[in-house]
Amino acid sequence: MELDSLYQEVILEHYKRPLNKALSANPLVQVHHINTSCGDEITLNLDMDGEVIKSITWDGVGCSISQASTSVVSDLLSGKTSSEAMALIEEFQVMLQSKGSDLGNEDNLGDGVAFAGVAKFPARVKCALLGWMASKDAISQAVAKINGLSSEEKR
Numbered sequence: 001m002e003l004d005s006l007y008q009e010v011i012l013e014h015y016k017r018p019l020n021k022a023l024s025a026n027p028l029v030q031v032h033h034i035n036t037s038c039g040d041e042i043t044l045n046l047d048m049d050g051e052v053i054k055s056i057t058w059d060g061v062g063c064s065i066s067q068a069s070t071s072v073v074s075d076l077l078s079g080k081t082s083s084e085a086m087a088l089i090e091e092f093q094v095m096l097q098s099k100g101s102d103l104g105n106e107d108n109l110g111d112g113v114a115f116a117g118v119a120k121f122p123a124r125v126k127c128a129l130l131g132w133m134a135s136k137d138a139i140s141q142a143v144a145k146i147n148g149l150s151s152e153e154k155r
């Protein structure tokens with residue numbers, strides 16, 4: 001597959017030197033997601049500080065796109081509120097399902113726009129989405145947990 005060479009470099013850089021690739025101890029939420037079509041696998045830990053994402057750490061194996069994309073999302077979402085994070089995940093997903101017509105907004109998605117070209121390769125879309133879907137799952141679980149705790153406090 002042919003991606004813009006600058007974007008290829010961004011992906012390769014994240015693959016070689018992944019960010020936050022070291023699982024935190026005692027996370028609020030841990031999820032494990034696999035992409036059977038390619039054999040990609042990640043475990044992702046999420047910690048929140050109230051409404052704000054304190055850290056996303058992860059470990060995994062798989063193709064460069066899946067691993068680089070997880071590195072990008074783990075960095076991008078740290079410090080965001082859960083609702084900001086969900087909106088960014090949605091934006092990334094829309095870009096990847098656009099078949100290449102949506103090039104992404106770098107102000108919002110940062111290095112995530114490097115994966116815009118992947119949208120033209122349907123077989124690889126799941127690779128690029130893996131870390132983002134795992135993050136979405138982890139954030140939903142964290143929000144449910146936090147809401148559960150606060151409703152218990154009210155009792």
Ligand code: ZN
Pocket residue numbers: 035038039040062063064065066127
């Ligand atoms: Zn893959």
